[in-house]
Amino acid sequence: ETGVTQSPTHLIKTRGQQVTLRCSSQSGHNTVSWYQQALGQGPQFIFQYYREEENGRGNFPPRFSGLQFPNYSSELNVNALELDDSALYLCASSLNRGASYNSPLHFGNGTRLTVT
Amino acid sequence: KNEVEQSPQNLTAQEGEFITINCSYSVGISALHWLQQHPGGGIVSLFMLSSGKKKHGRLIATINIQEKHSSLHITASHPRDSAVYICAASGGGADGLTFGKGTHLIIQP
Numbered sequence: 276e277t278g279v280t281q282s283p284t285h286l287i288k289t290r291g292q293q294v295t296l297r298c299s300s301q302s303g304h305n306t307v308s309w310y311q312q313a314l315g316q317g318p319q320f321i322f323q324y325y326r327e328e329e330n331g332r333g334n335f336p337p338r339f340s341g342l343q344f345p346n347y348s349s350e351l352n353v354n355a356l357e358l359d360d361s362a363l364y365l366c367a368s369s370l371n372r373g374a375s376y377n378s379p380l381h382f383g384n385g386t387r388l389t390v391t
Numbered sequence: 392k393n394e395v396e397q398s399p400q401n402l403t404a405q406e407g408e409f410i411t412i413n414c415s416y417s418v419g420i421s422a423l424h425w426l427q428q429h430p431g432g433g434i435v436s437l438f439m440l441s442s443g444k445k446k447h448g449r450l451i452a453t454i455n456i457q458e459k460h461s462s463l464h465i466t467a468s469h470p471r472d473s474a475v476y477i478c479a480a481s482g483g484g485a486d487g488l489t490f491g492k493g494t495h496l497i498i499q500p
Contacts, residue, residue, distance in 0.1 A: 308487050308488075310487075310488075310490075312432075315492075316492060317395075317477055317479075317490035317491050317492045317493050318434075318477075318479075318488075318490045319490070320486070320487030320488060320489070320490075321487075322487075323486075323487055331486045331487055332486075333486070333487055363432045365432070365434060367434075378439075379436050379439050380424065380436050380439075380488075381436065382426075382433065382434035382435070382436070383433075384431070384432055384433040385432040385433065385434075387432065
């Protein structure tokens with residue numbers, strides 16, 4: 276089975292630009308969640324997608340958006356980048372059934388975004 | 392909103408020592424995750440538990456639902472255990488995990 280892969284691994288953008296980060300879920304997983312981890316902090320939940328629909332969101336503004344595709348791969352898009360968006364972005368996939376979201380998570384290695 | 396606190400923030404120990412990392416949370420949960428993060432960022436899921444105790448190799452995780460507290464223990468610690476250990480609470484709904492800030496563990500040979 277293939278693990279969770281994220282691309283790119285590193286990215287440098289300028290304030291005001293837009294960025295797209297990609298995540299390929301572990302085979303068979305139908306749920307993907309995205310997290311932002313600032314340096315020295317724990318990750319913060321951005322949002323979660325289940326079967327191509329966003330079904331949960333943390334305290335992030337609308338300029339953070341996402342997509343989940345039929346093959347369950349996913350994108351995180353951030354518009355109008357700000358300096359504080361510099362962080363490690365992690366995605367995690369899991370296999371969930373029904374209304375329960377308590378399944379082991381499989382994380383990618385993250386994309387480190389630097390906004391200058 | 393759940394608040395997740397970990398202690399200690401930093402821990403340095405000698406090889407072979409028994410290690411305990413603590414995690415407390417403020418609101419009832421359906422599951423508690425223990426994660427390991429190495430330099431460079433990759434996160435590995437160690438345990439997901441909702442009651443009692445789980446063991447995997449030298450790692451043991453316990454949870455006390457009534458006290459809203461969980462512990463991660465490492466027996467016979469080794470330098471390769473050096474990493475950041477993070478606990479994360481799940482309410483069971485689609486609102487993701489709430490993470491602690493992590494415990495930075497260094498095991499010296």
